[in-house]
Amino acid sequence: MKAVGPTLVARHPIAVVAERTGLSQDVLRVWERRYGAVEPARGAGGQRRYTDADIERLTMLHAVTAAGRSIGQVATLPLETLAALAEEDRVARERRAFPAAASHDADGIITNALAFARALDVARLEEALRRAVALMGVSAFLDGVAAPLLRRAGAEWHAGRMSPSQEHLLSSVLHDIVLATMRSFTTDDSAQRIVVATLAGERHVIGAALAAAIAAMEGWRVIYLGADLPAEEVASAARSAGARAVAVSIVYVDDRRRVLDELRALRSQLPADVSIIAGGAGAESLAADLARMGARTASNLAGWLVELRAGTGADVT
Amino acid sequence: MKAVGPTLVARHPIAVVAERTGLSQDVLRVWERRYGAVEPARGAGGQRRYTDADIERLTMLHAVTAAGRSIGQVATLPLETLAALAEEDRVARERRAFPAAASHDADGIITNALAFARALDVARLEEALRRAVALMGVSAFLDGVAAPLLRRAGAEWHAGRMSPSQEHLLSSVLHDIVLATMRSFTTDDSAQRIVVATLAGERHVIGAALAAAIAAMEGWRVIYLGADLPAEEVASAARSAGARAVAVSIVYVDDRRRVLDELRALRSQLPADVSIIAGGAGAESLAADLARMGARTASNLAGWLVELRAGTGADVT
DNA sequence: AATATTTTGACATTCAATAGACAAGTGTGC
DNA sequence: GCACACTTGTCTATTGAATGTCAAAATATT
Numbered sequence: 001m002k003a004v005g006p007t008l009v010a011r012h013p014i015a016v017v018a019e020r021t022g023l024s025q026d027v028l029r030v031w032e033r034r035y036g037a038v039e040p041a042r043g044a045g046g047q048r049r050y051t052d053a054d055i056e057r058l059t060m061l062h063a064v065t066a067a068g069r070s071i072g073q074v075a076t077l078p079l080e081t082l083a084a085l086a087e088e089d090r091v092a093r094e095r096r097a098f099p100a101a102a103s104h105d106a107d108g109i110i111t112n113a114l115a116f117a118r119a120l121d122v123a124r125l126e127e128a129l130r131r132a133v134a135l136m137g138v139s140a141f142l143d144g145v146a147a148p149l150l151r152r153a154g155a156e157w158h159a160g161r162m163s164p165s166q167e168h169l170l171s172s173v174l175h176d177i178v179l180a181t182m183r184s185f186t187t188d189d190s191a192q193r194i195v196v197a198t199l200a201g202e203r204h205v206i207g208a209a210l211a212a213a214i215a216a217m218e219g220w221r222v223i224y225l226g227a228d229l230p231a232e233e234v235a236s237a238a239r240s241a242g243a244r245a246v247a248v249s250i251v252y253v254d255d256r257r258r259v260l261d262e263l264r265a266l267r268s269q270l271p272a273d274v275s276i277i278a279g280g281a282g283a284e285s286l287a288a289d290l291a292r293m294g295a296r297t298a299s300n301l302a303g304w305l306v307e308l309r310a311g312t313g314a315d316v317t
Numbered sequence: 318m319k320a321v322g323p324t325l326v327a328r329h330p331i332a333v334v335a336e337r338t339g340l341s342q343d344v345l346r347v348w349e350r351r352y353g354a355v356e357p358a359r360g361a362g363g364q365r366r367y368t369d370a371d372i373e374r375l376t377m378l379h380a381v382t383a384a385g386r387s388i389g390q391v392a393t394l395p396l397e398t399l400a401a402l403a404e405e406d407r408v409a410r411e412r413r414a415f416p417a418a419a420s421h422d423a424d425g426i427i428t429n430a431l432a433f434a435r436a437l438d439v440a441r442l443e444e445a446l447r448r449a450v451a452l453m454g455v456s457a458f459l460d461g462v463a464a465p466l467l468r469r470a471g472a473e474w475h476a477g478r479m480s481p482s483q484e485h486l487l488s489s490v491l492h493d494i495v496l497a498t499m500r501s502f503t504t505d506d507s508a509q510r511i512v513v514a515t516l517a518g519e520r521h522v523i524g525a526a527l528a529a530a531i532a533a534m535e536g537w538r539v540i541y542l543g544a545d546l547p548a549e550e551v552a553s554a555a556r557s558a559g560a561r562a563v564a565v566s567i568v569y570v571d572d573r574r575r576v577l578d579e580l581r582a583l584r585s586q587l588p589a590d591v592s593i594i595a596g597g598a599g600a601e602s603l604a605a606d607l608a609r610m611g612a613r614t615a616s617n618l619a620g621w622l623v624e625l626r627a628g629t630g631a632d633v634t
Numbered sequence: 635a636a637t638a639t640t641t642t643g644a645c646a647t648t649c650a651a652t653a654g655a656c657a658a659g660t661g662t663g664c
Numbered sequence: 665g666c667a668c669a670c671t672t673g674t675c676t677a678t679t680g681a682a683t684g685t686c687a688a689a690a691t692a693t694t
Contacts, residue, residue: 013649013650014649014650014651015649015650025649025650029650029651029652033652033653045650045651046650046651046652047649047650047651048650048651070660
């Protein structure tokens with residue numbers, strides 16, 4: 001197996017640190033001299049000896065300064081703050097990169113999809129949705145079409161303007177498309193793994209599929225198990241896959257205690273370093289209990305994204 | 318069990334070790350004398366006799382010193398620590414070669430694609446680009462990645478920082494992906510048709526592929542013929558397909574007259590209500606002549622989009 | 635005899651540290 | 665709007681340490 005991990009006493013010379021951080025040796029020295037960004041130990045002849053923590057810190061500093069912040073402002077900030085800033089800048093950059101999401105007509109697509117579903121026209125429904133994915137890109141589709149479409153369909157069904165069969169058809173087609181999209185993201189074996197499923201008693205699978213697609217898009221290797229699985233099954237899959245996290249979607253909570261028992265069973269059968277992330281409408285109502293047992297919750301797709309990125313710590317490779 | 322195997326008592330003279338490790342004999346001796354890196358046994362006359370373990374150790378030392386660590390610091394570390402360091406440095410170097418490995422913004426994707434192309438790593442190049450298409454959507458990809466990427470590659474090649482083979486690899490992979498994307502847009506038979514090709518003498522096909530993909534995205538039914546076709550061929554294809562328009566990409570104009578002759582031939586063999594749209598760098602330089610013969614020009618992808626929409630008259634479906 | 639290897643010391647080169655200078659950029663006060 | 669100071673990355677010169685290479689003489693191996 002792996003060694004003990006980052007040897008705490010590992011002492012890296014400046015050349016290695018420059019290579020790893022992408023900062024020039026001059027910058028490393030001047031950041032230390034002028035701003036006290038790090039304080040490496042010294043070797044016998046006075047050479048700097050950096051620790052792994054120093055490297056991590058410097059990498060963060062590189063990230064936030066590259067994003068436009070001045071080194072003088074951030075040099076002495078604690079590591080967590082730096083990580084938060086880096087994340088903030090990253091999403092800002094991403095937002096700037098895709099301002100086009102609005103240019104496509106998400107509302108029109110949703111309206112059309114509902115109409116096709118009402119007509120039980122599978123072929124056209126499927127084609128319209130596939131086309132939308134290709135046109136808009138996955139993230140915009142999931143965010144701007146899939147999620148609202150499901151909400152709309154639910155509302156329509158609730159109001160009696162849509163039959164169960166029409167609503168099921170829509171979910172099932174959407175599910176297939178989302179999963180197919182997810183599978184099209186091939187990731188190499190070194191990627192971190194995540195298991196996505198719903199626990200016993202929960203048959204609404206579509207939320208899990210959306211979550212799986214987003215995780216795949218974020219570079220995770222997703223093991224998608226589908227719906228209605230006992231906690232033991234999920235835990236065993238996670239263990240044998242070497243997963244870093246398990247995501248469960250909770251939509252409908254009929255019996256609060258039963259659901260919580262399932263979750264507790266899952267927690268107890270997973271290694272401590274595997275995190276549990278719960279999402280879906282039902283998860284919100286259980287948020288307090290979930291937090292108490294050390295599970296994280298995501299109340300929507302954006303929150304899910306945040307949890308995904310946060311959960312990996314700094315050691316994403 | 319086994320008889321000889323890798324003789325545990327293997328005794329290699331210094332010349333062999335120098336050959337196998339890539340270290341000079343002087344270095345072998347001085348590492349031993351000054352840093353105690355290894356302590357080979359001695360033969361009757363005092364010559365060093367290295368074991369296989371010594372060789373392995375020296376190879377590791379060679380690796381980590383090459384990565385920037387000083388021999389004095391690592392010489393006496395245990396073998397497993399050395400292996401861990403070597404591995405760390407290796408992944409760090411890998412990382413550095415492809416800085417934006419999981420990046421979601423267009424710039425990062427472009428940088429990465431260029432790096433993959435330089436490394437002639439087809440698999441990763443293809444995966445990165447496919448992922449980008451799925452992530453961003455077709456139009457954002459064509460506009461924000463494909464076109465700038467081609468420009469960058471051309472510039473790099475021009476500056477001698479990229480070999481023809483690397484540039485060709487990139488074009489060819491990009492071409493495949495763009496075409497596959499185009500084909501994934503199914504259109505019904507009632508859609509208007511457009512023929513896309515390059516004329517005889519023009520072998521740069523990638524511009525035509527981009528144009529074809531955009532047309533498909535716009536709802537056209539595209540008949541994509543590829544590169545280097547005589548005007549008669551293109552015209553006959555357009556006639557038999559009932560195309561409303563013919564798009565030709567012109568990149569390189571070696572003989573101005575020949576190119577214009579081809580275009581004139583195409584014009585004369587097409588029905589009057591079929592428009593010709595020319596795009597690409599070469600088309601710009603011929604813009605005046607093209608206008609004179611009634612062909613329209615598009616100087617970039619945005620312009621091409623405008624022409625596509627304008628050209629159909631009012632009956633766009 | 636020809637070729638290898640060892641030991642030792644000297645030497646050259648590379649690497650890293652320090653301090654300071656400098657240019658380009660960035661804001662800031664008037 | 666403009667001069668001014670400040671910020672920041674880079675560059676230089678110098679020093680000392682670390683490291684690789686070389687030469688010479690002696691000994692061993694083939």
